[in-house]
Amino acid sequence: KNQVEQSPQSLIILEGKNCTLQCNYTVSPFSNLRWYKQDTGRGPVSLTIMTFSENTKSNGRYTATLDADTKQSSLHITASQLSDSASYICVVKDNAGNMLTFGGGTRLMVKP
């Protein structure tokens, strides 16, 4: 069964600090991996998407990495801001049914 596990479940950091969120997956065959940001009570918004051949992709202060061999991804946030407070969801697409498997998300809180 395809699964996506994220850690930690929740995280509190001080404004200006960096943090790294983790995602492990067992989806096969692999197509791509996406990171979404979801503000409370809103729909998810895409941050990055990576295919098998890509091992890093940046979007401003967000940098995602992918290790397709170990089936792990990380999302690094640099110089955090209060507006980074949200849930971050890792999503993996399979290459068979073209369906998405969602992780449970990491809830990040940035405090002043």
Place this chain on the structure above:
Amino acid sequence: DGGITQSPKYLFRKEGQNVTLSCEQNLNHDAMYWYRQDPGQGLRLIYYSQIVNDFQKGDIAEGYSVSREKKESFPLTVTSAQKNPTAFYLCASQISTSGGGNEQFFGPGTRLTVL
């Protein structure tokens, strides 16, 4: 102003009632999806539609029904048969289901509470 909209934002229902959640998109996307989100869990697929007048069950379709009479609209009905309907419901659309890199765009969500 292009995008995907959902209404209402909040919905309260009494037990035993059916309710319909609206989802509209003007992105000219062929594919549309309904997900359910519960606290601490990943989104779970309820139904999806790849083209007008066609739709398929997702992982948790029991107690739900959909229709796709127009490309722009994909309403979800939560029936009284759904035993635990209180949740946050998200609609998404995608230009097509072919092409691995196609992104899903999400609506703002509807929070349904059963009283």
